[in-house]
Amino acid sequence: MSLWEYANPRRFMAVTDRWMPWVFGAAAFCLCTGLVWGFFFTPADFRQGESVKIIYLHVPAAMMAINAWAMMLVASLIWLIRRHHVSALAAKAAAPVGVTMTLIALATGAIWGQPIWGTWWVWDPRLTSFLILFLFYLGYIALWAAIEDPDTAADLTSVLCLVGSVFAILSRYAALFWNQGLHQGASLSMDAEENVSDVFYFPLLMSIAGFVLLFVALVLMRTRTEIRARRLYALSLRERMS
Amino acid sequence: MPELGKYAIEVTSAYAVSILLLVGLVVLSLRRGRSVARALKNAEERHKNG
Amino acid sequence: MSLTVTDLSCARGGVPVLEGVSFTLEPGQALELRGPNGSGKTTLLRTLAGLQSALDGGIEAPDGAIAYAGHADGLKATLSVAENLRFWAAIYGGGAIDAALAAFDLRGLEERPAGNLSAGQKRRLGLARLLVTGRAIWMLDEPVVSLDTASVALFAAALKTHLAGGGSAVIATHVDLDIGAGTLDVSAFRAAPAQGGAFDEAFL
Amino acid sequence: MSLTVTDLSCARGGVPVLEGVSFTLEPGQALELRGPNGSGKTTLLRTLAGLQSALDGGIEAPDGAIAYAGHADGLKATLSVAENLRFWAAIYGGGAIDAALAAFDLRGLEERPAGNLSAGQKRRLGLARLLVTGRAIWMLDEPVVSLDTASVALFAAALKTHLAGGGSAVIATHVDLDIGAGTLDVSAFRAAPAQGGAFDEAFL
Amino acid sequence: MIALLLRDIRLAVRAGGGFGLALAFFLIVTTLVPFGVGPQNATLALIAPGILWLGALLACLLSLDRIFATDFEDGSLDLLATAPIPLEGVVAIKALAHWLTTGLPLTLVAPFLGVLLNLPGPGYYWITLTLAFGTPALSMIGAFGAALTVGLKRGGLLMSILVLPLYVPTLIFGAETVRRGTEGLATGTPLALLGGITLGAVALLPFAAAAALRVNLR
Amino acid sequence: MIALLLRDIRLAVRAGGGFGLALAFFLIVTTLVPFGVGPQNATLALIAPGILWLGALLACLLSLDRIFATDFEDGSLDLLATAPIPLEGVVAIKALAHWLTTGLPLTLVAPFLGVLLNLPGPGYYWITLTLAFGTPALSMIGAFGAALTVGLKRGGLLMSILVLPLYVPTLIFGAETVRRGTEGLATGTPLALLGGITLGAVALLPFAAAAALRVNLR
Ligand code: HEM
Ligand SMILES: Nc1ncnc2c1ncn2[C@@H]1O[C@H](COP(=O)(O)OP(=O)(O)OP(=O)(O)O)[C@@H](O)[C@H]1O
Ligand SMILES: Nc1ncnc2c1ncn2[C@@H]1O[C@H](COP(=O)(O)OP(=O)(O)OP(=O)(O)O)[C@@H](O)[C@H]1O
């Protein structure tokens, strides 16, 4: 069976109906384990003290914030090329999840910044790019909300998502060019030397898995809602026309 | 509670804010999902009957 | 320069409005679209003019033969009558606007800003635009709205000249134009609710 | 509730358009304003409705008796049909909108955003607004534009009920309404170019 | 009157033009400032009160743009002018609706944006207070400008130009109060003047705006 | 195409929406800044390049607002879409007309406004140069935003929100070049990047904008 079959709304609804409890269960399990482990059972870092515990929220949220946008980009492309409604609706469903993730990353980062850098906010390129990403999410959501006809909205937001992605990447380089920052470099590289030590590493991985699963679960659930809402819109239109 | 040292406020508030946001998102998603599902059910019935 | 429509379906706001529309329009013919309010005349005309894509079916017309005139006249309030008309003439690569001005009795109003015209004068200017496009197939959406009897006669005369010159026209209207055109009642083609389980059908 | 107009002159954009218009409209009467495009029907109606002041002459009408409906319908595209109507009902201190919806066959469209209506449906909604104003003297500027025959009949019926209930109406129109109304050809009152030397005259 | 207020608020919220958009504009303008002037915290702290006030002012102005224009274009204004409520009331109510959907949310969100610009401690209190005092004047003055330009096709920019000079006193007293407050100086006088401007604007401008509207409808 | 360009320029000049208004807005915003941030010359000199760029950007944005909306509302856009010129060309021409009536005058007038903000000496040269390089991108990006929101009644503010984040790279490179130039540092890289963004925008965005317009006409 081709993968595209899942783009049939009926099929999608039927299949995800079976998956939902499992995905939610796995997400809850991983998230709770990761966060509880991180919060209660990890030692303090020798430099950052107990504040390092924020990492179990901050890093996964930051990762998902970016990944959510990437997913929206792919879904938008699929809609533009193959015009599968499920794909457009999945992009719509992912945006609020992505925005929440961005907000969590920003909030935890700001809270973390207060003890470590002595300020809530600096115009570091990484932080700046995140703020810009937040703005892109806002624009995307606002455009969806402003247009009443769902197919028109799907087309326009998809175009916006494409163009926006290009400009988001440009902004990232612009911000790097503009100000070299204070923020941490990558610490999860494959190179064992650079890695944070295992005590922090495993709960972090667990928590990342939890965020990924939670993202998947929420997007699936919201996509189901959007499909229903789309169907509802079509029905009510037809009702009014006859 | 684990020993959080001088960062107690920061760490707990970070967890509180994040969990609040996540729970908020989940609750909103669930609520909207329910209401849309209910509305759709009504509409489908009306559609079939009339 | 004939227009052939076969089994056309079109939608408005994502909902199918008409289906199975077929007709052929030969040079020199005009077709009146009739149907009560909300039956889909505007939708059909916009589809034929290429402003929206058809759900299904085919529209065969020579390239660049269709001129569209909708509910709105596309006038710029701050430009004068002549400037408005000259602009459209330039866009369609045409030249003189005198004939068009004369045909719709707009002589004497040339220098008036279009925003200062009365409702019927605006409409006449909008119709005069058709003459400068030099296109063969006109798609007109309620062309005689707001026109007085004399102006309706002007319009009918212009239309007859157009048809006599090998042009054709599709006209959505609620009033009789007495130009001996065929009529097509679009309410006969109202789309039936979709049935069965095709892909994505649930949303149409 | 009678409207008396004596020797009225009115201007549009600073240019006198009509002069010496006089008529009386008793309860139960309707008056059709006729005249070619640009003859000043809209100008006259706006003057009567108090939207612009008269150059000269008098308009006698009871306070708060006039309801005006112009070329534009005053609809908010994002509000639903019912919300639009309910708003105007509230502004005029009235209450129920059901009768108005029924009179113009808008039942079933209540929840539709006004922006999604077809041209004729919008117009019907604009006319329905008149019923919720509860006012006695209607000033209507081309009310039946875009309406199909059935809707024109609805309008005529609503108008007759209004007249039978002691209301009256002044209607600018290019099409015959068959309501047995008197007609007034405004082209008879076209303002003559100003002569002589009154103060400020040079500018009129 | 209440129907009109409710309708305007509903329209603002429906069109997405209400709470959300003005706020987002405010957020974006504040974010753009550091890109322009550079990321140094000291500089930013110095200009933060002024920038916040300017941002709020622009957000207010832009959302005012079509406060009467949409009603004019679709004919509602003709109908409102012939309706049994005074045009002065219509103006005042529309300005109030605008303030509720724009000025008020801007005031509430300003302290959070202060974080981005590194606003010094007491600034948070003062920025909220002065915006609360000043934004009603912004809405009312803007409504007057909108009334003047309602008949023009591209009135938005012209309106900005008419209105911005009128905003000067409000801006000066508002930003000055915040600056003094942040430095611990006396703020009584500028605050009183700010309040005075607001009261005066709300009391008198509806009449001027209604007169302008009548002329434009003619 | 040339007819369209001439028409757009003529409309801009007629409605008073062209040269004059955007410039006046620019002027007023730049003069409001000292009222907001205080009159100290040192502070002003520090933030001058950024403020000039921001002012130009906002002036550009506001005048873009209704670049397609007026044509959409009066039906011209329907007619242009069925006319024998490609919609991509229409978009590009309209953006060009906008640049000629807004971006170009803004560029020419920016040095004079620099005086008001106490811009340091070499800054005059750099601000003109970067604006000349950057404003075409502003017009084109803005036209894209306008095309997205053309069908919406109160699209202006929404458009600002969609467009302002897209302006970020242009703003950063533009203001950064001026800052570096003023301090005598190397400006090659940011200037090249600024030019690159402009070229890319002009080459690609007409297609995106035309696609958006087609969707909106549907
Ligand atoms: C508002 C402020 C902040 C924002 C928006 C922010 C944003 C980000 C982002 C986008 C990442 C990248 C995640 C990834 O590469 O997948 C990240 C990672 C990280 N952040 Fe922050 N951050 C902020 C403040 C802080 C602070 C104050 C600290 C602590 C000193 C911090 C420590 C880290 C660490 C350790 C990582 C992991 C790096 C990695 O593994 O790649 N962040 N943050
Ligand atoms: N944006 C929209 N979304 C959903 N439905 C719409 C939209 N616009 C119009 N409709 C509906 O589509 C149908 C067809 O409308 P259309 O404008 O084609 O009718 P029409 O025959 O031109 O009517 P009229 O004679 O009143 O102009 C109508 O029932 C109308 O209510
Ligand atoms: N703003 C204006 N400035 C100058 N003249 C104007 C203005 N608006 C309209 N006119 C002119 O005033 C005259 C009267 O216009 P009016 O709109 O009253 O005509 P009308 O009888 O309603 O015509 P129609 O049947 O076409 O609607 C017309 O000749 C018109 O060209």
Ligand SMILES: [Mg+2]
């Ligand atoms: Mg129609």
Ligand SMILES: [Mg+2]
């Ligand atoms: Mg008229």
